[in-house]
Amino acid sequence: GENVEQHPSTLSVQEGDSAVIKCTYSDSASNYFPWYKQELGKGPQLIIDIRSNVGEKKDQRIAVTLNKTAKHFSLHITETQPEDSAVYFCAYSSGNGNQFYFGTGTSLTVIP
């Protein structure tokens, strides 16, 4: 299965607050879960990723958590800044080669 549910589709937060985006997948063979940030008119940029043998990974203000039992993974952005405003996509790889399955995207707006 290639289904990836991503929520919410839009998210507005005040500068300094936290933002959380969640994705749910169906393929239990999934082993790689990247998150991408896409600014208007640009290609997706990898911001953080996690593999199935790890439950959480953090990089400064960004963290990703993975719950393999529930088949969901989440992106956490703390102390949000206006430049965090963009569309964020989750993705996963099923392990059958490198093919990615993408979520539907979340448009994040950080209000100054």
Add this chain to the structure above:
Amino acid sequence: GAVVSQHPSRVICKSGTSVKIECRSLDFQATTMFWYRQFPKQSLMLMATSNEGSKATYEQGVEKDKFLINHASLTLSTLTVTSAHPEDSSFYICSAAPGGYNNEQFFGPGTRLTVL
């Protein structure tokens, strides 16, 4: 490291003409390259997967004779939109995968195609 370029960044063409888009991995060898298209406010839709030296694998519903993909080297893949029509107008994005266990993909900056 892991930089992927695309050329051109934007192109406007007349209906019926063909357009070629190049995707290059600048500082690594890509065993696999992917081509996506993205409509406004939508997610990326995989069009095809190409491995160096072999024929591309197209996703269901993608016409292989219309979207010609060539992956002649480990650093270059091209997508040619043949006999373009206005409905082909879209944002085309490539990605390149170094291969191996990591499963990572690195994306190009995209090409905005407008067919008049």
